[in-house]
Amino acid sequence: MPEGPSVKRFQLLCTPFVGKAVNKVGGSTRQVDPGDLKMLTLWDAQVHGKNLFLAFGAPGDNSKSTSPEASEHGSTSQGKMASERSSFLPRQEGNESDGCDPQRCLQEEHEGDLPSLMDDVAGRPWEWLRFHFGLYGSIRASEFARAKNANKRGDWKDPIPRLVLYFDDGGFLVFYNCRIHRCSSPTAEPATDILSPEFDRERALDALCKATPVCHTLLDQSYFSGLGNRIKNEALYLAKIHPLSLGSLLTPSDLRSLLDHALQFSLEWLHSKLRGQRLRLQIYMKEKCPEGHEAKKGAFGPLDGLKRLTWWCPQCQPQVLPEDTGMPPVQCS
Numbered sequence: 001m002p003e004g005p006s007v008k009r010f011q012l013l014c015t016p017f018v019g020k021a022v023n024k025v026g027g028s029t030r031q032v033d034p035g036d037l038k039m040l041t042l043w044d045a046q047v048h049g050k051n052l053f054l055a056f057g058a059p060g061d062n063s064k065s066t067s068p069e070a071s072e073h074g075s076t077s078q079g080k081m082a083s084e085r086s087s088f089l090p091r092q093e094g095n096e097s098d099g100c101d102p103q104r105c106l107q108e109e110h111e112g113d114l115p116s117l118m119d120d121v122a123g124r125p126w127e128w129l130r131f132h133f134g135l136y137g138s139i140r141a142s143e144f145a146r147a148k149n150a151n152k153r154g155d156w157k158d159p160i161p162r163l164v165l166y167f168d169d170g171g172f173l174v175f176y177n178c179r180i181h182r183c184s185s186p187t188a189e190p191a192t193d194i195l196s197p198e199f200d201r202e203r204a205l206d207a208l209c210k211a212t213p214v215c216h217t218l219l220d221q222s223y224f225s226g227l228g229n230r231i232k233n234e235a236l237y238l239a240k241i242h243p244l245s246l247g248s249l250l251t252p253s254d255l256r257s258l259l260d261h262a263l264q265f266s267l268e269w270l271h272s273k274l275r276g277q278r279l280r281l282q283i284y285m286k287e288k289c290p291e292g293h294e295a296k297k298g299a300f301g302p303l304d305g306l307k308r309l310t311w312w313c314p315q316c317q318p319q320v321l322p323e324d325t326g327m328p329p330v331q332c333s
């Protein structure tokens with residue numbers, strides 16, 4: 001599944017279409033009716049963690065629409081995901097769009113000049129779609145993905161888009177292998193978003209120093225939104241930390257180093273994507289580490305959670321065991 005830097009790049013592919021009207025739709029999705037988007041205008045594109053959010057509203061003078069900064073850096077609003085909404089059709093009088101919903105009122109108070117859900121000219125709130133991408137999920141701008149291999153029967157079948165949005169300027173956006181859901185506002189928790197300038201380091205360090213294997217904590221999206229398996233593997237290697245080391249047995253400087261490497265690697269990955277360059281990986285899916293040592297591979301995850309393939313070098317990343325430290329575990333604050 002695409003990690004934070006990939007989804008950020010998807011957002012940047014969408015932003016040139018902000019302010020443009022959808023004049024034709026296509027795609028195989030049954031999770032939303034693409035026809036509902038026809039004649040609406042794309043008003044915003046935000047990314048939070050591994051999710052992309054697109055806002056649609058009535059066409060018109062959107063003088064209160066999102067600023068370029070807001071689109072570039074993602075939302076700064078504090079909205080939480082609300083329940084799935086019924087449809088894009090106009091709502092009846094007296095429903096929650098009248099401003100009685102306390103969560104919306106609260107959100108408007110905090111958002112200041114940021115676009116409100118109530119701001120489009122037709123008086124209807126923007127409608128948001130949340131895109132969550134599968135393993136080979138992607139977005140293309142004004143081009144379709146082509147088959148890279150023949151299937152088992154020898155056919156060269158191009159991937160089938162889940163959604164295609166054609167805009168009035170002739171360009172189009174194509175969405176592949178993603179789940180699409182309606183929502184009333186984007187989930188915005190910049191404090192946990194690894195690519196946000198507002199990422200809360202102290203909160204992340206508190207999570208890392210628990211008596212839990214650090215490779216499990218790093219994938220916990222409630223602390224490290226956008227951090228996926230590749231970033232986990234690379235950050236652990238760069239910090240020279242064994243994936244199964246308990247956070248409580250690592251020194252504060254080890255934990256800070258792990259966090260720094262995770263954030264730095266995520267940013268570098270994003271920048272290399274924006275330049276169209278391939279990312280140089282040290283350990284992920286490698287047989288040897290850059291020092292030439294044999295790498296090991298195992299599936300690690302919480303007892304009740306998903307196990308993810310993990311690569312590490314036993315020599316560069318020795319496991320810290322309780323008897324090695326000779327000191328009491330780090331005190332989590």
Ligand SMILES: [Zn+2]
Pocket residue numbers: 289290291292293313314315316317
């Ligand atoms: Zn090594």
